[in-house]
Amino acid sequence: xxxxxxxxxxxxxxxxxxxxxxxxxxxxxxxxxxxxxxxxxxxxxxxxxxxxxxxxxxxxxxxxxxxxxxxxxxxxxxxxxxxxxxxxxxxxxxxxxxxxxxxxxxxxxxxxxxxxxxxxxxxxxxxxxxxxxxxxxxxxxxxxxxxxxxxxxxxxxxxxxxxxxxxxxxxxxxxxxxxxxxxxxxxxxxxxxxxxxxxxxxxxxxxxxxxxxxxxxxxxxxxxxxxxxxxxxxxxxxxxxxxxxxxxxxxxxxxxxxxxxxxxxxxxxxxxxxxxxxxxxxxxxxxxxxxxxxxxxxxxxxxxxxxxxxxxx
Numbered sequence: 001x002x003x004x005x006x007x008x009x010x011x012x013x014x015x016x017x018x019x020x021x022x023x024x025x026x027x028x029x030x031x032x033x034x035x036x037x038x039x040x041x042x043x044x045x046x047x048x049x050x051x052x053x054x055x056x057x058x059x060x061x062x063x064x065x066x067x068x069x070x071x072x073x074x075x076x077x078x079x080x081x082x083x084x085x086x087x088x089x090x091x092x093x094x095x096x097x098x099x100x101x102x103x104x105x106x107x108x109x110x111x112x113x114x115x116x117x118x119x120x121x122x123x124x125x126x127x128x129x130x131x132x133x134x135x136x137x138x139x140x141x142x143x144x145x146x147x148x149x150x151x152x153x154x155x156x157x158x159x160x161x162x163x164x165x166x167x168x169x170x171x172x173x174x175x176x177x178x179x180x181x182x183x184x185x186x187x188x189x190x191x192x193x194x195x196x197x198x199x200x201x202x203x204x205x206x207x208x209x210x211x212x213x214x215x216x217x218x219x220x221x222x223x224x225x226x227x228x229x230x231x232x233x234x235x236x237x238x239x240x241x242x243x244x245x246x247x248x249x250x251x252x253x254x255x256x257x258x259x260x261x262x263x264x265x266x267x268x269x270x271x272x273x274x275x276x277x278x279x280x281x282x283x284x285x286x287x288x289x290x291x292x293x294x295x296x297x298x299x300x301x302x303x304x305x306x307x308x309x310x311x312x313x
Contacts, residue, residue, distance in 0.1 A: 008068035011063025029044060043102050073103050093194040104251055133159065224305040230303060262301065
């Protein structure tokens with residue numbers, strides 16, 4: 001079975017269609033395409049053995065191919081609030097840096113995340129966070145505050161968590177009980193954008209921690225493979241449900257590790273999505289659950305494993 005790896009292609013708009021055609025010809029999938037003035041960015045999954053071929057074709061086009069470990073994932077960046085009290089500069093920079101590594105990020109500002117005594121997580125916030133592949137908790141400066149608030153703010157969350165805060169890594173590991181999947185210390189509330197060398201190193205450390213946590217989740221999924229690869233299902237949806245092409249969202253269909261988020265109204269399109277034929281009489285409803293998302297009125301697709309469907313397409 002061909003191993004697909006996530007990459008990002010960056011280059012000029014001129015002749016970028018050659019790279020698009022090449023990715024399609026070798027059996028790869030483009031998860032996201034950004035056109036910005038004269039630059040194009042393609043976030044893709046391609047066969048591991050063909051990465052050097054893409055680099056070779058891209059070189060005369062002044063294109064760059066880089067590894068992008070977070071392509072095809074959706075991450076929640078969770079802050080106690082997005083008010084000035086919690087200085088949203090940090091949350092914004094963390095979310096943006098994860099996007100550069102290939103992830104689709106959503107910022108979640110909690111309605112009752114502030115205050116040691118009153119901090120809480122409501123049911124809607126919990127469900128929205130659980131719809132993601134991973135959650136990055138952006139907490140504050142004081143060890144005792146994190147110690148008291150974090151157990152409440154993580155209650156009911158079953159996706160992997162990477163915890164950040166101003167205490168060092170060892171302190172965060174000591175106060176997070178039970179342990180979480182990743183820790184990045186020395187990131188507290190700052191009143192400016194991340195720009196110093198030591199701050200940028202912390203962003204790289206965050207990407208590494210998130211990548212490791214997601215790799216562990218991928219390894220778990222590999223033990224019982226999904227009935228269909230999410231980017232393949234994404235390509236089929238975009239081809240056969242024409243309304244997707246009219247959406248103005250940057251990512252009208254968002255790929256996740258084990259599913260998709262389709263930004264169409266659930267009440268209107270859920271039945272059409274379930275009935276959509278993938279191949280040889282197999283429909284989306286045969287290999288996946290089509291659910292209402294707690295994020296607006298979107299559609300959430302959860303792909304079932306092979307052990308449950310006995311179907312592999």
